[in-house]
Structure formats: structure tokens, C-alpha cells
Amino acid sequence: GSRFQDVQQGPPIEVFQLNRMFMEDPHQSKINLSIGAYRDEKGQPWVLPVVRKMEKQMANDETLLHEYLPVLGMEQFTAASTAMLLGEDSPALAAGRAFGVQTLSGTGSLRVGAELLNKQLNYTNFYYSVPTWENHHLVFVNSGFTSPRTYRYWDAKARAIDFEGLIEDLRNAPENSVILLHACAHNPTGCDPTHEQWEKIADVMEERKLFPFFDSAYQGFASGDLDQDAWAVRYFVQRGFELICAQSYAKNFGLYNERVGNLAIVVSDPSVVQTLRSQLTWIVRGMYSNPPAHGARVVTNVLANKQLFDEWKDHIKAMSSRVTAMREALRAELVKLGTPGNWDHIVKQIGLFSYTGLTQRQAEYLIQEYHIYLLKSGRINVCGLNPSNVQYMARAMHDAVTK
Numbered sequence: 001g002s003r004f005q006d007v008q009q010g011p012p013i014e015v016f017q018l019n020r021m022f023m024e025d026p027h028q029s030k031i032n033l034s035i036g037a038y039r040d041e042k043g044q045p046w047v048l049p050v051v052r053k054m055e056k057q058m059a060n061d062e063t064l065l066h067e068y069l070p071v072l073g074m075e076q077f078t079a080a081s082t083a084m085l086l087g088e089d090s091p092a093l094a095a096g097r098a099f100g101v102q103t104l105s106g107t108g109s110l111r112v113g114a115e116l117l118n119k120q121l122n123y124t125n126f127y128y129s130v131p132t133w134e135n136h137h138l139v140f141v142n143s144g145f146t147s148p149r150t151y152r153y154w155d156a157k158a159r160a161i162d163f164e165g166l167i168e169d170l171r172n173a174p175e176n177s178v179i180l181l182h183a184c185a186h187n188p189t190g191c192d193p194t195h196e197q198w199e200k201i202a203d204v205m206e207e208r209k210l211f212p213f214f215d216s217a218y219q220g221f222a223s224g225d226l227d228q229d230a231w232a233v234r235y236f237v238q239r240g241f242e243l244i245c246a247q248s249y250a251k252n253f254g255l256y257n258e259r260v261g262n263l264a265i266v267v268s269d270p271s272v273v274q275t276l277r278s279q280l281t282w283i284v285r286g287m288y289s290n291p292p293a294h295g296a297r298v299v300t301n302v303l304a305n306k307q308l309f310d311e312w313k314d315h316i317k318a319m320s321s322r323v324t325a326m327r328e329a330l331r332a333e334l335v336k337l338g339t340p341g342n343w344d345h346i347v348k349q350i351g352l353f354s355y356t357g358l359t360q361r362q363a364e365y366l367i368q369e370y371h372i373y374l375l376k377s378g379r380i381n382v383c384g385l386n387p388s389n390v391q392y393m394a395r396a397m398h399d400a401v402t403k
């Protein structure tokens with residue numbers, strides 16, 4: 001027999017399983033609202049034109065080599081990314097107390113950042129919102145955080161943030177707990193704190209000496225505006241917090257499989273930067289040695305060239321406004337059908353997702369009866385909708401809600 005014979009089957013990963021079920025489903029009217037990836041108005045994946053253009057140019061550039069990148073990545077890339085997050089005129093950047101590390105997309109950033117906090121500062125408590133992105137828990141636990149804890153976030157009845165619950169849970173968190181915060185476009189609820197609410201969150205975190213770890217997976221994609229989507233992170237920096245932020249280019253550049261990310265770190269004293277970088281070097285060295293170059297080159301070249309940068313900004317506006325239009329279309333159809341309940345939350349939420357309020361039973365019904373694939377939490381990827389399938393979706397939801 002094999003030495004592996006006692007290995008137990010692991011559970012499936014919901015989003016990838018649903019994505020696969022969708023691909024294998026021959027039904028004509030099937031809709032994929034599962035995985036968080038952009039789809040155009042024909043339901044197709046979209047390679048951003050500016051990315052395609054850059055890739056063609058790079059394919060003909062014989063000065064580009066396949067030599068190893070430095071362990072902490074391309075300096076131009078991390079500098080451009082960190083500046084995009086904090087703002088070109090950020091005093092923290094000018095003071096040399098902010099820097100970046102190139103990582104394997106948002107997940108890789110979370111992992112490297114969590115390892116740094118656990119191995120170098122001995123942090124073991126971390127708090128994530130209920131609900132949150134399904135992978136947050138695992139990444140932190142695998143990085144050595146032995147005390148995963150949760151803070152309240154969602155009021156299912158009001159279909160809004162449970163702000164009192166959130167504040168109460170942060171107030172009760174032990175000192176030096178790491179608080180995982182979504183910089184914008186909270187996944188899966190699509191509900192972000194208001195500026196005033198962020199200010200209160202910062203007050204409590206300062207008072208309780210909690211450490212902010214932002215996950216920024218949608219900068220520019222949420223509102224269509226890079227600065228607006230970075231507001232919370234910049235506000236915390238301005239308040240004097242030291243913090244970490246995981247930046248992903250999967251969604252806003254459509255570079256899902258290229259694993260392009262930046263781990264931005266802001267400290268209060270520039271003299272610690274060099275030692276931190278040396279420890280980060282050993283964390284990365286022991287994990288994957290050094291990052292891949294292709295996607296980071298694409299992003300760097302676009303961010304560095306004013307004309308390409310403007311083209312890219314038009315792309316993120318196009319994506320976010322299509323999502324907004326489909327939110328409105330779905331709500332309008334439900335209102336037209338007289339579907340019981342209030343559907344305003346669909347248009348109030350932001351980013352790729354709507355947390356519809358559909359129950360697990362209703363979600364399963366939509367999959368089985370209508371071949372519409374969505375998470376059992378009721379989360380839908382709004383850009384899976386388009387003018388030719390939104391009526392079908394609304395009718396299916398109406399049926400699921402009224403049956």
C-alpha cells in the first residue's frame with residue numbers, strides 16, 4: 001500500500017468548485033456569479049487593452065531577460081505601488097518611512113505580512129470581520145497566528161454594517177491584536193464604513209493599541225477613483241498609525257493569474273526600514289525565494305507612463321460603471337416584478353459583489369433550477385450580469401423568494 005493511503009480528502013474550495021460546475025454545465029441560460037473576476041457585457045473575461053498593448057510591446061523587447069528578480073521584487077514596481085496607495089505627495093513616503101515588497105498578489109502579501117508580524121513581533125491574535133473573504137482565516141493561521149478571532153460586521157436584518165457590534169468587539173480586543181480591515185469594497189458584503197465610521201474605528205484602535213492590516217484588493221475598481229478607494233488607508237497613515245497593507249492587481253488590472261501584488265509597510269521611524277527589509281528577505285527566501293516578473297513589469301510600465309496610466313484609469317472607470325449599471329438593472333427588474341422585500345442594498349453596495357440576502361436554500365435553488373451559480377452566502381459577482389441575462393436573473397430570484 002501507499003504511505004499516503006491514510007491521507008483524508010480535503011473539502012472543496014467553494015468559489016473554484018462553483019466556477020468549474022459553471023464551465024461544465026451545458027445549459028444555455030447558465031450564469032456565472034461565483035468567482036470574483038470581471039466579465040464584460042457579453043459575459044466574457046476581459047484582458048484590459050492597455051495590458052494587451054504592453055504585453056505585445058514586451059514580447060518584442062529583447063532587452064527583457066528571465067534573470068531572477070531581487071528577493072523583495074522590482075524596486076520600480078514596489079515604489080510605484082506604494083505611491084499609488086499612499087498618494088504621490090504622502091509625507092510618510094517623503095520621510096522614507098513607507099516601502100513595499102513585491103508579492104504573489106493579495107494572498108501572498110497577506111501571508112508575508114502576517115509572517116512578519118508573527119515571527120518578528122510575536123503577534124498571535126488576529127481579528128477578521130464576519131463575514132470576510134473565505135481565505136483570510138487560513139492565511140493567518142498558516143502564518144502562525146494561533147488565536148483567530150472575529151469582529152461583528154454584518155447586520156443581516158438591516159443589510160448594513162453592524163457598527164455598534166464592530167466597535168464593541170474592537171474595544172474588547174487585547175492589545176497588539178492585528179485587525180484585518182478591507183480598504184474598500186468589502187468582500188463579500190460590498191458595504192464599507194463611512195468616513196465618520198472609519199474615524200471611530202481609528203479612535204478605538206489607537207486607544208486599544210491594535211494593529212491595522214488592510215487588504216486592498218480593489219483600488220480604483222470600487223468607485224472608479226484611485227484616491228477615493230485609498231481614503232481609509234491614507235487616513236490611518238495620517239493619524240500616525242504604523243500599518244501594513246496588502247495590495248492586489250488581480251482585479252484592477254485583470255491580472256488574476258499573474259500574481260502581482262505589493263505589501264506596503266508604513267512605520268513611524270525610518271531607521272527600522274533596513275532591518276525590516278532584511279527580515280522580509282529571509283521570510284520570502286524561505287517561502288518562494290523571489291517573485292515572478294511578467295505581471296509586475298506590465299503594471300510598472302503602465303503606472304510610469306502618463307498616457308498609459310490615463311488609459312488604465314479609463315478601464316477601471318469602465319469596469320466599475322458597468323457594475324453600477326448592472327446593480328441598477330437588477331434592482332429595477334426586481335421592483336418591476338414586485339419581488340417581496342427591499343432591494344435597495346443591491347445599488348448601495350460597492351465593488352464586484354452584492355450580498356443579496358438570499359438564503360443558502362435559495363442560492364442552492366438558483367443553482368439547481370436555473371443554472372445560476374452564486375455562493376451559498378448569497379454573494380453574487382454583479383459583473384456576471386449583463387443586459388441579456390439580468391431579466392432571467394431577476395425572474396429566478398423572484399421565484400426563489402416567493403416559492
Ligand code: LMR
Nearest residue numbers: 015034035036037133187
Ligand atoms: C473571490 O472572492 O471570489 C475572489 O477573490 C477569488 C478567490 O480567490 O476567492
